[in-house]
Amino acid sequence: MTLPQSLQRAAANIAKTQPLLRDPSAAPRADTKPQLRRYEVASLLPNGNLAETRHIAPALPLFEQAFTAFTRGSLVETDYGPVAIEDLFPGDQVLTHSGTYEPVVWKGMTTMVPGRKTATGARLALTSFMADSLGMAKPSSCVVTGPAARLLRTPAHLRPAEDKGPLLTPVTEFLDGMNIVETTPPAPVDMYHLCLARHAVIRVGGLEFETYHPGPDALRLVSYPIKTLYLNMFPQVDSIAGFGPLAFDRTRVAQA
Numbered sequence: 600m601t602l603p604q605s606l607q608r609a610a611a612n613i614a615k616t617q618p619l620l621r622d623p624s625a626a627p628r629a630d631t632k633p634q635l636r637r638y639e640v641a642s643l644l645p646n647g648n649l650a651e652t653r654h655i656a657p658a659l660p661l662f663e664q665a666f667t668a669f670t671r672g673s674l675v676e677t678d679y680g681p682v683a684i685e686d687l688f689p690g691d692q693v694l695t696h697s698g699t700y701e702p703v704v705w706k707g708m709t710t711m712v713p714g715r716k717t718a719t720g721a722r723l724a725l726t727s728f729m730a731d732s733l734g735m736a737k738p739s740s741c742v743v744t745g746p747a748a749r750l751l752r753t754p755a756h757l758r759p760a761e762d763k764g765p766l767l768t769p770v771t772e773f774l775d776g777m778n779i780v781e782t783t784p785p786a787p788v789d790m791y792h793l794c795l796a797r798h799a800v801i802r803v804g805g806l807e808f809e810t811y812h813p814g815p816d817a818l819r820l821v822s823y824p825i826k827t828l829y830l831n832m833f834p835q836v837d838s839i840a841g842f843g844p845l846a847f848d849r850t851r852v853a854q855a
Contacts, residue, residue, distance in 0.1 A: 634657065634658035634717075635655055635656065635657060635658060636655070636656065636657075636658040636662070636663070636709060637653060637654070637655055637709065637710075638653070638654045638655075638656060638662065638665075638666055638707060638708070638709045638832060639651070639652075639653050639654075639707070639708045639709065640652050640653075640654065640705065640706070640707050640708075640832050640833075641688060641689055641705070641706045642689055642704065642705045642706075642833070642834050642835060643689035643690055643702065643703070643704045643705070643835070644834065647690075649688065649689055649690070650834065652832075654828075654831065654832055656828050656829075656832075657825075657828075658717065660717075661813070661817060661818075661821065661825070661829060662828075662829065662832075663709070663711075663717070663746075663747070664746075664747040664813070665707055665747070665792055665811055665813065665832070666707040666708060666709040666747070666790055666791065666792050667709065667711060667745035667746055667747040667790045667792065668744060668745050668747040668748040668749075668790070668791065668792040668793075668808065668811070669684050669744060669745065669748065669790065669791045669792065669793075669803060669808075670725065670743045670744065670745060670788055670789070670790055670791075671683070671684070671685050671788065671789040671790075671791070672684075672685070673742065673743075673744075673791070673803050673804055674803065674804050675687055675693055675793070675801065675802070675803050676693065676694040676801070676802040676803070677691055677692055677693050677694065677700070678692040678693075678694070678700045684706075684791045684793070684803070685708075685789065685791065687703055687706060687793070688703070688706070689702070689703050689704055689705060689706060690702050690703065691703050693793070693795070693801050693802075694801060694802050695795070695799045695800060695801055696751065696799065696800035696801070696807055696846075697799075701795045701796065701797075701799060702795065702796070703793050703794070703795060704794055704795060704796050704835050705793065705794035705811070705833060705835055706791060706792070706793055706794075707791065707792050707793075707811070707832070708789060708790065708791050709789075709790055710787050710788065710789050710790070711723055711745070711787065711788055711790055712787050712788075713725055713782070713783040713784050713788060714783040714785075722783075723746065723783075724746070724781045724782065724783050725743050725744065725745055725746075725781070725782050725783065725784070725788070726743070726744050726745075726746075726748070726770040726771060726773070726774065726779065726780075726781060726782070727741060727742070727743045727779070727780050727781075727782045728741065728742040728743075728744070728770075728773075728778070728779050728804075728806065729741055729778045729779065729780075731778075732775075732778035732779050733752070733773075733779075733806065736805055737805055737806060738804045738805040738806050739804075739805045740804070740805075742803070742804035742805070742806060743782065744770050744808070745790045746769075746770075746771065747792060747811075748769070748770045748808055749767040749768055749769055749770065749808065749809045749849065750767070750768055750770060750773065750806060750807065750808055751765050751766075751767055751768075751800045751807040751808070751809065751847060752765050752766075752768060752773075752807070753765050753766045753768060753850070754768060754772050754773055756772075757772065757850055764847075765847070766847065766848050766849060766850045767800075767809050767845075767847050767848065767849040767850065768849075768850045769850070772850070792810075792811045793810050793811060794810055794811045794812075794833070794835070794842075795810050796835075797843045797844075797846070798810060798812040798842065798843055798844065798845050798846045799846050800846060800847065809846070809847070812842050812843075812845055813839060813842060814845075814849075815839065815845075817839060818839050
């Protein structure tokens with residue numbers, strides 16, 4: 600999939616001209632310039648080669664949630680032990696919830712400044728899980744996640760809605776002010792997300808998190824140009840259907 604102009608120019612033009620890029624819940628501000636962000640992608644091509652690309656796109660939830668689950672240094676369980684997420688490459692085998700090892704097919708990275716407001720006006724914050732905050736060795740050491748991370752676990756206040764076992768729940772639903780807290784480091788933070796060939800749950804820092812999946816309705820209300828920018832970041836799929844079904848149900852709070 601190719602774009603007729605440079606990604607930066609195309610993204611800027613789309614952000615200025617397409618009303619569907621704006622968050623309907625945000626108050627309109629005529630003098631606000633669209634925010635753009637750089638995203639870096641490493642993907643596994645069908646022929647087995649590794650492709651690394653850089654993209655410029657509007658700093659909107661559709662894009663940011665594909666890159667902001669895990670922070671630099673997060674340890675992912677692989678077939679040769681825990682590996683820092685920044686050292687993982689497409690093709691590496693990671694441990695899934697089912698007990699099998701599956702290859703990473705896509706890794707995304709971007710750099711965020713915690714505490715700074717996003718394009719929707721919300722303040723970006725990270726979630727810090729202290730050691731043993733969810734049980735013995737869960738996690739075994741501090742784990743810091745981004746706003747896009749979801750745990751395969753249902754917090755107590757959402758359990759009445761649970762029907763078929765644990766749900767994929769945004770990490771912010773676990774904040775307790777003591778062992779699981781919001782944190783805003785003073786310096787920019789490199790953030791990551793991973794895709795497997797199919798949606799799955801993997802072990803990161805001793806906790807079970809989902810791999811990236813945009814959700815079946817992620818592109819339903821956006822324009823063709825933004826779909827093109829978005830899908831250009833995922834060479835392993837041709838459409839939203841290419842991500843396949845969700846491995847587990849998600850909670851109905853703070854959904855993408």
